[in-house]
Amino acid sequence: MNEGLSGVLERQLLLQLGDRLKVLRKSRKRSMADVAQCAQISRTTLAAIEAGDPGPSMGNYVRVMAVLGVAGDLALLASDALQAAAANTAGARSRRPRPSVQVTVSTDDAHHRAQDLQSLALHEAAVRLVREDPALLAQAQATLQRWMSAGSTRSTSLWHEWDAILRSNAWSKVLGRNQRAAELRQASPLTAVLPENVRADVLAQVRALKKGVQLGASDLSASMP
Structure with a gap:
């Protein structure tokens, strides 16, 4: 990948980061209220971070990482490890391969998780x-x-909720990672507005991610300012 990270891959990385922070918090037996207070953020913001929401600032993500003791991961990223070595140095002459990381959708319910990611990405678009x-x-x-004029179906209650969402632009209700948001996305009229080229691009990105996307140092440095 030479032109920066795809939108779907960026979203997946945030989702994985949020999941990791949530697992770390629970493994340390710390409540959301405790971590939020120590990080000087609201519980709502912490919930968004653990959901991999792109809304919270990077500073808030860093505060949570620091409270959970994993700020060193970010420190490594910001170190000289990903910068080009100065000319005429041992680092510049090194033939060691560049560092890389494999990013893939690879859980036990991979198909289900990939479908969730695809649905979320389509709705965000x-x-x-x-x-x-x-x-x-x-x-x-x-x-x-x-749809509603066609008569009552199992989706009628979801459609009534969609009616309120569209009237109030309450997008957070359908862009979340909770069960209700997933149910709403399954009965959604919103993706009907997507041009075919946008839809095809999102689907192609998800297919690539399911196969596994290889990121090298050049990809990471290209995505940084």
Whole structure:
């Protein structure tokens, strides 16, 4: 990957980081209230961080990492390890391979997790487009009304919730990692606004991630300012 990280891969890395921080907090038997207080953030912000939400600032992620004792991971990233060695030094003459990390969707329920990631990525793309073009919101509302007028189904309660979401732009309700958000995404009128090229791009990124994406030092340094 020579042109920076794909949007889906960036999202997966945040999801994995959030999962790791949540597991670390629980393994240390620390409550959310305790960690949030020590990190000087709200419990809502900590919950967003543990969900891999891109909304919280990097500073807030760092505060939580420090409280949980893993700030050293970030210190390594910010060290000379990923910078080019100065000319005419032993480092510059070294033939050692560049460091790399394998990022892949590889849990026991890999298909389910990949589908969740795909659904989340499609909805995040749709929300971005709706924010840029309010006409697309009307398109999603028209799709929803057409579904609801067809009669009652098992999705009716979800559609009523979607009606409120579209009216209030309450996107956080469908971009979360909780069970209700996942259920809402399964009954969603929002992805109908996605142009085919945007949809195809997201699906291609997810397929690539399922196969495993190899990141080398050049990819990591290219993604940093």
